[in-house]
Amino acid sequence: MDEDLVLPMSQGTFELLWSNLGEPVELNTLLHELPPRPDILPLERPLTPTLEDLEVVLQLPSGSCCTDNLPPTATTVPSTSDYPGEYEFQIRFTQFSTAKSATSTFSTKLNKLYCQLAKTCPVEVLVKQDLPQGAVLRATPVYKKSDHVADAVLRCPHHQNIAENNDGVTHRSHLIRIEGTQRAQYLEDDVTKRHSVIVPYERPQLGSDATTLLLSFMCNSSCMGGMNRRPILTILTLETQMGQVLGRRVFEVRVCACPGRDRKTDEENSGKTTGNNTDKKKFQKIPDQVKKRKADSDPEEEVFLLPIRGRERYEMLRSINSSLELMDLVPAAEQQKYRQEGTAKPMARCSIDNPQPKNGKKFMVKDLKSDSD
Numbered sequence: 001m002d003e004d005l006v007l008p009m010s011q012g013t014f015e016l017l018w019s020n021l022g023e024p025v026e027l028n029t030l031l032h033e034l035p036p037r038p039d040i041l042p043l044e045r046p047l048t049p050t051l052e053d054l055e056v057v058l059q060l061p062s063g064s065c066c067t068d069n070l071p072p073t074a075t076t077v078p079s080t081s082d083y084p085g086e087y088e089f090q091i092r093f094t095q096f097s098t099a100k101s102a103t104s105t106f107s108t109k110l111n112k113l114y115c116q117l118a119k120t121c122p123v124e125v126l127v128k129q130d131l132p133q134g135a136v137l138r139a140t141p142v143y144k145k146s147d148h149v150a151d152a153v154l155r156c157p158h159h160q161n162i163a164e165n166n167d168g169v170t171h172r173s174h175l176i177r178i179e180g181t182q183r184a185q186y187l188e189d190d191v192t193k194r195h196s197v198i199v200p201y202e203r204p205q206l207g208s209d210a211t212t213l214l215l216s217f218m219c220n221s222s223c224m225g226g227m228n229r230r231p232i233l234t235i236l237t238l239e240t241q242m243g244q245v246l247g248r249r250v251f252e253v254r255v256c257a258c259p260g261r262d263r264k265t266d267e268e269n270s271g272k273t274t275g276n277n278t279d280k281k282k283f284q285k286i287p288d289q290v291k292k293r294k295a296d297s298d299p300e301e302e303v304f305l306l307p308i309r310g311r312e313r314y315e316m317l318r319s320i321n322s323s324l325e326l327m328d329l330v331p332a333a334e335q336q337k338y339r340q341e342g343t344a345k346p347m348a349r350c351s352i353d354n355p356q357p358k359n360g361k362k363f364m365v366k367d368l369k370s371d372s373d
Contacts, residue, residue: 076192077149078142080233080250088128089238089247092210095122098260105259109267112252113234114259117220120179123236124210127247131201134241137213139176140196144231144252152193155219156226163218171197175226176234179214201238217255227255 084090093106093113104115115121125137141153153175155163163172171177171186174195178184184199204211215234219226231252238247256262308314327335 078140078194078235079248080142080144080235081248082250083245083248085238085245085247086129087131087238087246088126089249090126091236091249091251092124092126093122094124098264100258100260102260105263106251107263107267110252110263110270112254112263112266114254114256114263115217116257116259117255118216118218121215121217123213123215125201125213125236125238126210127238130203131238131246132240135201135246136198136239136241137201138196138198138235138237138239139178139213139215140194140235140237141175141253142194142233142235144233148230150192152195153232154195154226156223158225159219159223175217175219175232177216177218179216198239217253219255220257221253221255 095102095104095106096108097105103119104113104121106113113121143149143151143153154173155175160172163169174186174197176195176197177186178197178199181199184197186195186197188195199213202211213236221227221232222229231254233250234253236249236251237245239245254262306317308317330338
């Protein structure tokens with residue numbers, strides 16, 4: 001190339017500039033003109049990039065090195081089934097009190113955790129084998145019912161504002177927090193907008209078989225604008241550093257003011273619904289009988305069901321109903337006779353059947369004349 005060649009500034013076209021540069025020289029031609037060296041092998045193909053080489057460079061595979069370190073995105077409908085995996089991943093709760101003063105309690109019967117707002121709930125994590133290096137624990141809240149499972153579980157605006165004013169934390173919209181560690185990371189999926197919190201897995205301390213995880217739920221189940229009385233599940237997964245699931249455990253959570261009372265009530269209601277199947281069948285047959293009687297006979301034979309609360313009230317209404325049923329069996333003439341006998345019997349019972357007292361006093365009986373008369 002001529003060193004004294006001066007290129008025009010901002011004039012002409014690219015073709016004019018390219019023609020002034022002279023003929024291109026391939027790199028292979030220059031290499032062949034150099035003296036041969038024994039440590040360098042001859043090139044099998046020219047080093048000048050072609051259009052095919054550019055296409056290969058531009059079309060990067062989806063699993064390239066630039067995206068290997070990113071965790072996989074969360075699915076729209078996460079799995080809610082337990083999966084112990086090859087490491088036999090298990091969780092264990094230690095709070096089972098039903099007292100009113102209990103801040104958290106777990107129902108083994110319902111697989112449900114009851115806790116107060118912003119109170120620490122210890123959860124023990126157990127594995128049977130050593131985990132890979134960099135394993136993490138992830139806690140993700142999801143809605144239980146299929147109508148809301150695609151929605152992200154968020155805190156209500158009221159508690160978010162309180163957290164912003166008091167703490168100023170960036171994860172104020174997260175429902176679940178992990179206490180007792182500074183290594184917790186609060187994440188939000190770009191696609192589903194679902195929140196989760198991860199913490200590195202720590203081996204059990206000497207003399208213990210489990211690792212304790214401290215969970216805290218930052219919004220009540222009844223908060224408007226948040227969960228709004230919709231039941232939620234907590235998915236606790238054991239994952240590798242790359243996001244591969246090694247184990248999964250799922251349990252239901254209710255955040256309330258009195259965990260012990262609500263747990264006791266739910267267990268009693270669950271026992272009634274599951275233990276009295278025979279009584280349910282009996283009550284389910286009655287409406288069919290009522291429809292049949294209504295169609296075949298007159299309206300006087302129609303049967304009604306009346307739910308009664310309280311044993312005393314039930315016995316009183318049952319006695320009234322028995323009296324009315326007995327009255328229907330007695331003819332009208334006999335009913336009048338029984339009424340007359342009912343009014344006459346107290347007089348006869350006072351004047352004839354009952355003896356006079358020994359002290360000479362007499363009962364006061366209506367329409368009886370005195371001795372002087």
